[in-house]
Amino acid sequence: MRYASITERLASLGSEKWAVHVEARRRKGQGEPIIELTIGEPDLPPHQSLLEEATRAMHAGRYRYSNGRGEPPVVEALVRKYARRRPDVTSANVLCFPGTQTALFAVMLGLVEKGDAVLVGDPLYATYEGVIRATGAEQVTVPLRPEHGFHMQADDLERSITPQSRVLLLNTPHNPTGAVLTADEIAAIGEVCRRHDLWIVCDEVYEELVFSGSFASPFDDPELAERTIVCSSISKSHAAPGFRSGWAIGPAEFASRLLAVSETMLFGVQPFIADMTAYALDNPIDTSARMRQSYKSRADQVIAGLADAPGLTPVAPEAGMFIVVDVSATGMDGEAFAWALLDEEQVAVMPGSAFGSGGDDFIRISLTVPDEMIDEACRRVSALAMRSGVRKELRA
Incomplete structure (x- = not known):
């Protein structure tokens, strides 16, 4: 049987990127005492008032x-939220989606196609390549350098631009590194x-x-208003990833076309979840x-906990719910280290x-x-x- 080319473009860009996580979940389901440190699922529940609002809305026929x-x-x-940041925002600038991921997929579908290129910082969130490739566009990476704290540099962006470039996919605060770009x-x-x-x-x-x-x-920045689209959701801010409630905010013409x-x-999205989201906002x-307080404290905890570990260099995050650790001095890359950690120490x-x-x-x-x-x-x-470290010495 025949399939559309999108299935080939995305063949290795779905769950394969999460292979360690999937395997850890499988082993955990079989009773292994795995410490799971893979995905960004908040450990706090949504605030009780949000659950009550969703329930109220459902019972009200929403x-x-x-x-x-x-x-x-x-x-x-x-x-109201975005007008506090830029007073010209109206309902004509708003589109609602089931989560940031869907918003990004739809936005990319509306902006690029085969023959175009999308610039994105590398490292990048694991699903970005998929939302770009799904459109037929090419992904062009901009290096995010550790010596710059993984902050994108304008000069690096300039050097990465090609005649086909149409979009910069920017992520700040950044996943996986926790870097936060400054206004300058x-x-x-x-x-x-x-x-x-x-x-x-x-x-x-x-x-x-x-x-x-x-x-x-x-x-x-009002000077960037005609070219900027924000995608976001309540998944992280309100510890509500499973409710799938997100949005895209951009120029009115963009929103109308998309x-x-x-x-x-x-x-559309589920009305009772929309009501809960409005309450949250x-x-x-x-x-x-x-x-914020908890994740900052735990990042510091990881840095202190790995301070005496040979070959490991944690990078202090500026935001988010992750910390990245350079493991190259152990003689392994991140892939090898992650699998060894799962196999030998039951940490994912x-x-x-x-x-x-x-x-x-x-x-990460x-x-x-x-x-x-x-x-x-740790x-x-x-x-x-x-x-x-011992293995590395033996190889030397």
């Missing part, structure tokens, strides 16, 4: 068909995008998990503040190679488990590093 743009209560809440860095990147007439699609899902300092975005794409895919809820982490070639020397550790589990995981990671 389970019927929606519309393509989004339910009025959540659209209005999103206008974004201004420099924005200037490059203006000169080359590039769209900027900015994934800001970790906006509320910045540990210190202020969050900056190209969306907030509406038919969105309607063809989805024709409009009310003071302390979930993100609690997570993500190999950096899942996030692009720029992550090959790293592992999730900070979404209790403190005592972080301590035990002990086991250190034990593997100690043995790896």
